[in-house]
Amino acid sequence: MAKNLRIKSGRAALDMSQKDLSDAVGVSRQTMNAIEQQEYNPTIKLCRAICRVLGKTLDELFGEETDDETK
């Protein structure tokens, strides 16, 4: 299954666990895990909250994936 590795690498760069990030954006860890596993498409509001915490743009975290990223 495809995974959103950009969120994982974004929080790894800030030394944040899934729990830390989910607490920071106000969702459950199950939801953050589902977003990373691409089992759930978050609303734009939640996407922006994740971007704000990780200091990235929407395009950097949720933009269209290149062929290299999907492999």
Added chain:
Amino acid sequence: MKQSNFDERQLWLRGEVFKHSLLLMGFLLLLNTFLIDNGIILVEGIWANILIISVTSSFANIEMALNGAINFDDKRMTLFSAMMGIPGFIVLVLHFIEGESIIMNNQLSKNGAFLIMSIFFIAIPIAYFIKRNQYIKNIID
């Protein structure tokens, strides 16, 4: 406005669960009515409707636990799920102590209906604690 304890994904999942439960309840009620109309009575007296409500609500709770639409960090939810299993367990134990028949006159008796309800109620904490243990195991990433 009161803030919800659930996030957007959990609220969406809970909506899906309620939709499934409503469809299941409607289907079971229609099936029961159809069978009664054709002279086939599956469950004694009024217990068919109680059984349908219990089975549907248990199904909803189990689906919510399995889909992660419950906050596993919330201690109240753990207590609630454990409490749901207790009456089911008591009824199951009483059934085996009394040893009454679950089939009477080719129908499921009141005791039989209670036995099925108790099994469904016991399944709620089982589903909850299985998913909660998986959640705790995966907490280190």
